[in-house]
Amino acid sequence: MRQGAMKSYYLFSPWLRIFHWIMVICTFILFFTGLYIGNPFFLGTQGIDPTFAVNNVMSMEVIRYIHFIAGYVLVASFIPRIYGFIINPGDRLLPRPWTKLYWTGIMDTQMHYMFMRGAHRPYLRNSLARSGYLSVYLMFIIMIITGFAMYYMIEPNRFLAKVFGPFNNWLVNEYVVHIIHHFVAWFIMLFVIVHVYMAIRADFVEKGGEISSMFSGVKYMEEEPEDLGDIVSPKSTAKQELR
Numbered sequence: 001m002r003q004g005a006m007k008s009y010y011l012f013s014p015w016l017r018i019f020h021w022i023m024v025i026c027t028f029i030l031f032f033t034g035l036y037i038g039n040p041f042f043l044g045t046q047g048i049d050p051t052f053a054v055n056n057v058m059s060m061e062v063i064r065y066i067h068f069i070a071g072y073v074l075v076a077s078f079i080p081r082i083y084g085f086i087i088n089p090g091d092r093l094l095p096r097p098w099t100k101l102y103w104t105g106i107m108d109t110q111m112h113y114m115f116m117r118g119a120h121r122p123y124l125r126n127s128l129a130r131s132g133y134l135s136v137y138l139m140f141i142i143m144i145i146t147g148f149a150m151y152y153m154i155e156p157n158r159f160l161a162k163v164f165g166p167f168n169n170w171l172v173n174e175y176v177v178h179i180i181h182h183f184v185a186w187f188i189m190l191f192v193i194v195h196v197y198m199a200i201r202a203d204f205v206e207k208g209g210e211i212s213s214m215f216s217g218v219k220y221m222e223e224e225p226e227d228l229g230d231i232v233s234p235k236s237t238a239k240q241e242l243r
Contacts, residue, residue: 006220011124011231012213015084016091019077020214023140026074030143031189033067036060038182071147074140089231090217095130101226102127122223124230129198136191139184146181150174 012020040060084091096102105120105127112120113128120126125133149167152160153174168174202210213219 005222006207007222007224008218008220009090009124009225009228009231010218011090011093012217013084013088013091014217015080016088017214017217019081019084022077023074026070026077027188027192029070030067030074031185033063033070034182034185036063037067068151071144071151075144090124093125093130093227093230094134095127102130105226106131122221122225124219124221124225124227132191132195136188139188139191142184143181143188146171146177146184149177150181 037060081091105123108117108120109123109126109128111117145164145167148160148164149171152165153168168177171177171180199210202208203212207220209216209218209220
């Protein structure tokens with residue numbers, strides 16, 4: 001990183017960063033335990049060694065228990081995410097399709113990623129990334145709804161029956177709910193692959209601390225970002241280095 005040429009911008013609160021890393025851990029646990037629950041033999045024709053199952057080390061019951069715990073932890077992790085959204089402008093960098101900047105940003109970054117432009121204009125978070133993060137939040141909501149709808153069928157209780165039970169009828173039946181849950185899980189993993197690639201690419205090309213920002217909350221840029229107004233009030237005179 002070119003020291004002295006870069007300005008620091010504090011974006012992400014500790015609450016968002018806590019949510020991010022909990023979400024990362026839970027997503028991988030949920031995905032692989034979910035694959036096993038759906039098909040215990042996905043690891044091969046023999047599946048898990050039966051002796052493990054006998055000793056309850058890798059039994060279906062244990063795997064399901066891990067899956068459910070990870071699901072509850074993921075749901076609970078949205079509490080700090082929502083709190084950060086309320087208190088910190090940098091945690092609210094979601095798409096704003098009613099603005100001109102959103103659409104010009106879409107075209108600008110698309111041209112860059114298609115190698116038709118050497119670089120895109122500076123953004124704290126570009127329009128494509130904003131749209132991607134919103135889409136993954138929506139996918140997590142779908143996973144939570146369909147997950148609890150299926151969970152209610154095996155662990156019925158009054159709260160789950162009232163809140164999530166109707167989805168098994170609204171979405172045709174439990175089998176359709178299961179199919180939706182399964183395919184959305186794969187879409188989330190596809191997002192994860194693209195997200196990791198783009199974060200690493202941004203760090204190498206733009207040198208803005210894209211990866212380290214999820215530890216420090218800070219990004220670095222040479223030029224004033226186009227969307228600086230999303231974290232600084234238009235009336236503020238602080239359009240300078242933010243710490």
